Amino acid sequence: MPRDPDPPPAKRFKPGSPFSRLDKKKPGMLLPRAGHAPVNVDAQRKQLPIYQSRTQLINQIRQLHSAVFIGETGSGKTTQIPQYLYEAGIGRQGIIGITQPRRVAAISLAARVAEEKKVQLGKLVGYTVRFEDVTSSETKLKFMTDGMLLREAIGDPLLLRYTVVILDEAHERTVHTDVLFGVVKAAQRKRIEQNKIPLKVVVMSATMDVDLFSQYFNKSPVLYLEGRQHPIQIYYTKQPQSDYLQAALVSIFQIHQEAPASHDILVFMTGQEEIEALARTCRDISKHLPESCGPMTVVPLYASLPPAQQLRVFQPAPKVPAAPQTLTPHAEPVLALTCCLCFTGVQEGGSLHKHRRNLHHYLRHQIRDRHGDGESQTLQSRCNLASVILQLLALGVPDVLNFDFMSKPSPESLRTAVEQLCILGAVDRKDDHVSLTPLGKKMACFPLEPRFSKTLLISPDFSCAEEVLTIISLLSVDSVLYNPPARRDDVLAVRRKFISSEGDHMTLLNIYRAFKKVSGNKDWCRENFVNSRNMGLVLEVRAQLRDICIKMNMKLESSLSDLTNVRRCLAHGLFMNAAELQPDGSYVALDTHQPVAIHPSSVLFQAKPACVVFNELLHTSRCYMRDLCLVDAEWLQEAAPEYFRRKLRATKS
DNA sequence: AGAGGTGCC
Incomplete structure (x- = not known):
């Protein structure tokens, strides 16, 4: 069927359009453009629209305990406001902390602000994310992930090191950021009550629905940050596009052909798979373009890329960054394509499922951004509330x-x-x-879900803390198993040597042990279809958890070859996630008595173990148990006799 | 007999 998407916006370039206005050479806004002529960062800062209202902003913030800022991406609020405060001498007695939902953002923002202040990163300007603390006693402007500040609050509930906390990207809420808001609010109140140096709170959001934030922080004033570096004009297609990927592709190449070579294109997509597919197609097509078109560099951007590769979007080049909806790099593209989805014309059964999933994904973000009600339910479903409660108690x-x-x-x-x-x-x-x-209290010290910290804490009783450390670290990162679909048979053949009939935990442990034996050899990883980056993360997580264990004086022993103790320990820690084989061959979760099934990715998929504990339940087409470990039913009984007595009663009644 | 989302500590 011929595809006939609407002419994309690039077709409509004309004098006076936003695109022609951009033709005026403006330096890159937030990030250094290495390779170009050296730019004057001071001049750049003064060109930001926010600079005009600098004095007014400072005067307002000086008088306020809390303020809410609305400023669109590109207003410069995140890089400039911390500097304005510092330069105006606000909060000089302590640290100005700026929280970000993502690591990459915290790191790159700190780097940019350090450059603007002409200081070495880690001195006046620094950042703290998990596994990386680039700060010093000199640090006054500290960019950090929300999670880091929340962790810090456990040791310092009044956040006394900070004089200002800036909660950035407040519209991207999770249960954890909600807790952080509560912690910051409580710290602010208590510091006033206790006559301590007051804590200023600044909430920054890119969306207009900030009433909730304002209400929450004692009806604090809402300040609008006018303008952005580059004007925005929104164009819509006239008709729904049956294949939005195809429409995006056509638009990309029309823009590439017509826009000046210095301009970039940013495409928002729904996830890694789509991003990689589009990037591949763009690269293929760009090879066959006429020379008059100029080269095109395609830079994918999504969370599971190595951070160094994520930062590539900031390098100057003709390019098409492809980013998931939630990731907005701090560069100003000439055109951002946001692809809305619709069902019209989606015919093939297979792809219908995929489109529906993507639509679901897309709508969720839309709903979360725009709609206040029902929000708390969305927030809850994304995270384990038990770990939040534990954290609150620890706070x-x-x-x-x-x-x-x-x-x-x-x-x-x-x-x-x-x-x-x-x-x-x-x-x-x-x-x-x-x-x-x-x-x-001990459980709350670990950056883990409660059931995992519990498992780890009881592991010395089973003389297998080293193994449990390994297993929990393996379960804490994205899978170390690399499964390229095209090489499915090779993967199965290679993986056979690690597979344990005792389940996925023991299989992962075997892989880790083999990996250690060759001292983290990258070739070994490639040959054995192990994701070496994720394995590297496992080592980092493990070292962090081990440090905490040592601080708690836990006895770290290895069970060596006999893994029965390890499984017993898992049974004692994960007993709430247990399932039993039924006479008809199906499984029932002991906690809720709901029917569950073994996930096809499990090494026990084709086995029929009588009794298992599992890592998590995945509600998709069915309710799947992921990451299973074979256990004895008696171990569960001895782990929690009262709990299982109750469960038994519940079954009988 | 058959899966598929993100981010953070």
């Missing part, structure tokens, strides 16, 4: 059930979370009062 929040959440989780989900922590022995509950047990 010293006295009444967790009535914590000042910006969007309150349902009482039922809160109850379930507390119940889970109770069963794990992390909390005690008397009437409505919930408190941390000594075990729970």
Whole structure:
């Protein structure tokens, strides 16, 4: 069928259009353009629209405890406001902390601001993300991930090192950022009550729906940051596009042909798979373009790329960065294509499923950005509330059930979370009062889900802490198993030598041990279809967890060849995630009695183990158990006799 | 007999 997408916006270049306005040579905005003539960063800073309102902004913030800023991407708010505050002497007694939802953003923003301040990164300007702390005693402007500040708050609930906390990208909310908001708000209130140096809170959002933020921070004023570096003009296609990937592709090459070579194109897509496919197609096509077109560099950008590759979008080149919806690089493209999806004309059965999934993905972001109601449900579904509750208790929040959440989780989900922590022995509950047990206190020290920190903490009782450290680290990162579909048979053949009939945990452990034997050899990884980057992360996570264990004086022993103890330990830690084989060959989860199935990726997929614990449940076409470990039913009983007695009663009644 | 989302500590 001939495809006839609407003429894309590039067709409409004409004098006075936003594109022709961009023809005026403007230096790159937020990031250095290495390779070009040296640019004057001071001059660049002064060109930012936000610079005009600098004095006014400073005067307003000086008088406020809290403020909410709305400024679109490109207004320069994230790089400039921290500097304005610092330059105006606001918060000089302490640190100005700027939180970001993502690591790459925290790192690249810090690098840019250090460049603007002409200082070495890690001195006046630094950043802190997991595994990387590029700060020093001199650091006054500190970019960090939200998660890092939340961790810091456990040791310092009043955030006394900070005089200003800037919560950036506030529109990208999760349960964790909601908790962070609550922690920051409480710290601010308590510091006033205790006559300590006040904490200024600045919330920055790219979207207009900031009423909730303003309300939450004591009806703080909302300040609008006018303008952006580059004007925006939105064009729509006249008709729905049956194949938005194809339409994007056509648009990309029309723009590439017509726009000046210095301009970049940014395409928003729904995920890694689409991004890689589009990048491949673009590269293929660009090889066969006439020379008059100029070269095209295609730079994919998504989270699972190595950070160095993610930063490539900031290098100057004619290029097409392809980014998922949630990742906005801090470069100003000449044109951003946001691809909306629709069902019209989607015919093939296989791709219908895919489109539906993508649409779902897309809508979720739309809904989350625009709609206040139902939001808390979306937020909850994305993360384990039990770990949030544990964290709150560790932060010293006295009444967790009535914590000042910006969007309150349902009482039922809160109850379930507390119940889970109770069963794990992390909390005690008397009437409505919930408190941390000594075990729970230790559990909160690990950057892990409660059931994993519990498993790790009891591992010395089974003399297998080293193995459990390894297994939990392996489960904490994206899979170390590399499964290119095109080489499926090779993968199966190579992996056979690691497979354990005791399940996925033991199989992963075998792979890790083999990897260590060859000292992390990259060729070995390639030959054995092991993702060496993720394996590298495993080593980092493991080292971090091990440090925490050592600080707690845990006895770190290895069970060596006998892995029964390891499985017993997993049974004792993961007993809430257990399932039993039924006479008809199906499985039932012992906790909820719901039917579950073994995920096809499990090494036990074709086996029929009588009793297993699993890592997580995946609700897709069915309810799948992922990462299974064979256990004895008796181990579960000895792990939590009371819990299983109750479960048994529930079954009978 | 058969899967597929993200980010963070």
